Amino acid sequence: MVKVGVNGYGTIGKRVADAILKNPRFQLVGIVKYNPDYSSKIAFKKGINIYVPQDKWRDFESTGITPKGTIQEFLEESSIIIDASPNGKGAANLSLYKGAGKPAIFQGGEKPEVAELSYSTYCNYDEAFGRKYLRVVSCNTTGILRVLCALHREFNVKRARVLVIRRGADPKEDARGPINSIKLESFEDVSHHGKDAMLVLPSVKIISQAVVVPTTLMHVQYLDIDVASPVTRSQVIEALSKHARILLVNPKKTGIDSTSKLIEAARDFLRSRNDIYENIVFENTIIVSDNNISLIQAIHQESIVVPENMDALYAIANIRLPFEKVVEETDRLLGVGGLKDVF
Numbered sequence: 001m002v003k004v005g006v007n008g009y010g011t012i013g014k015r016v017a018d019a020i021l022k023n024p025r026f027q028l029v030g031i032v033k034y035n036p037d038y039s040s041k042i043a044f045k046k047g048i049n050i051y052v053p054q055d056k057w058r059d060f061e062s063t064g065i066t067p068k069g070t071i072q073e074f075l076e077e078s079s080i081i082i083d084a085s086p087n088g089k090g091a092a093n094l095s096l097y098k099g100a101g102k103p104a105i106f107q108g109g110e111k112p113e114v115a116e117l118s119y120s121t122y123c124n125y126d127e128a129f130g131r132k133y134l135r136v137v138s139c140n141t142t143g144i145l146r147v148l149c150a151l152h153r154e155f156n157v158k159r160a161r162v163l164v165i166r167r168g169a170d171p172k173e174d175a176r177g178p179i180n181s182i183k184l185e186s187f188e189d190v191s192h193h194g195k196d197a198m199l200v201l202p203s204v205k206i207i208s209q210a211v212v213v214p215t216t217l218m219h220v221q222y223l224d225i226d227v228a229s230p231v232t233r234s235q236v237i238e239a240l241s242k243h244a245r246i247l248l249v250n251p252k253k254t255g256i257d258s259t260s261k262l263i264e265a266a267r268d269f270l271r272s273r274n275d276i277y278e279n280i281v282f283e284n285t286i287i288v289s290d291n292n293i294s295l296i297q298a299i300h301q302e303s304i305v306v307p308e309n310m311d312a313l314y315a316i317a318n319i320r321l322p323f324e325k326v327v328e329e330t331d332r333l334l335g336v337g338g339l340k341d342v343f
């Protein structure tokens with residue numbers, strides 16, 4: 001078993017740690033926690049090893065948590081690190097990983113330069129082998145790239161424009177906003193998603209813009225895509241349906257026409273943490289005209305990148321399986337696609 005450590009146990013780190021626990025190819029060495037908060041206590045009670053900064057050791061002990069070791073020991077005992085630290089902190093952590101000679105997978109909140117390759121399974125899985133540092137692109141970018149690369153495999157995508165309607169905060173982030181506003185994501189003309197997506201899929205011209213809305217459940221995206229030659233709507237539906245990580249939902253049949261109902265369905269389905277690993281494409285919104293395709297999809301920001309982090313582990317651990325096999329294995333262990341039965 002390949003020994004994997006998770007540095008940072010927030011929204012992404014706790015989900016990736018749980019995914020590692022489900023996969024017999026990998027052993028979760030433990031997590032690094034920086035404060036003895038409620039999530040440290042829950043992880044400790046679940047039997048997960050907790051590594052801490054040396055100067056925080058007593059704080060953890062005084063709340064009843066016995067650390068397994070220090071960050072230095074975490075680095076020594078892990079063969080691969082998944083860095084799930086807050087935006088920008090991964091770049092500082094890189095020197096720790098380099099010092100310990102350990103490969104690492106970073107998240108999309110880091111600048112691309114943190115890693116050798118910005119990564120998204122449906123697009124550049126094969127390029128990830130032999131790399132020491134990978135960066136799984138952000139949640140919106142992952143959602144965009146899954147659709148673009150699923151279509152690119154069949155129809156040769158030429159250009160895409162994307163409007164990202166971005167959630168304001170994750171459910172636990174009670175200090176973020178906006179509260180009563182729809183806000184431009186930045187002062188720039190475009191958002192980072194298109195530029196990021198082009199690092200992974202350079203042959204396609206991708207432009208994105210984003211607004212931020214007062215909701216915590218999911219992002220919503222509008223994609224407008226040109227392919228090389230005319231296609232039909234049924235060809236597009238067939239191409240998207242080939243992939244378990246893209247789920248078509250028909251609002252007329254299911255009554256699901258919102259992010260809140262999607263999350264409720266995931267809750268009722270007893271998905272852990274009501275996670276939705278799949279892009280949810282609203283089937284009625286797929287419009288195809290000649291060589292142009294447009295659609296609206298919802299992306300569960302807290303969990304969408306978990307499958308891609310797991311696939312990236314195979315590549316960085318040099319477990320050389322074909323694309324289809326690694327995707328099937330990750331999806332089966334996480335239960336990706338299971339929601340299809342209820343939609």
Ligand SMILES: NC(=O)C1=CN([C@@H]2O[C@H](COP(=O)(O)OP(=O)(O)OC[C@H]3O[C@@H](n4cnc5c(N)ncnc54)[C@H](O)[C@@H]3O)[C@@H](O)[C@H]2O)C=CC1
Binds near residue numbers: 007012
């Ligand atoms: N939350 C989301 O919707 C998504 C986040 N991401 C990316 O994943 C990364 C992590 O984001 P979240 O899990 O949301 O953050 P988070 O704030 O929920 O969790 C980060 C955790 O890292 C810990 N930490 C603090 N200093 C650290 C350090 N120096 N090194 C390692 N960990 C440290 C924090 O205590 C916290 O528990 C970011 O790059 C973010 O952009 C990607 C996709 C979706």
Ligand SMILES: O=C(OP(=O)(O)O)[C@H](O)COP(=O)(O)O
Binds near residue numbers: 108140141193301
């Ligand atoms: O990767 C995400 O969004 P993004 O794809 O819009 O950059 C996550 O929702 C994290 O966003 P945050 O940096 O607002 O916490």
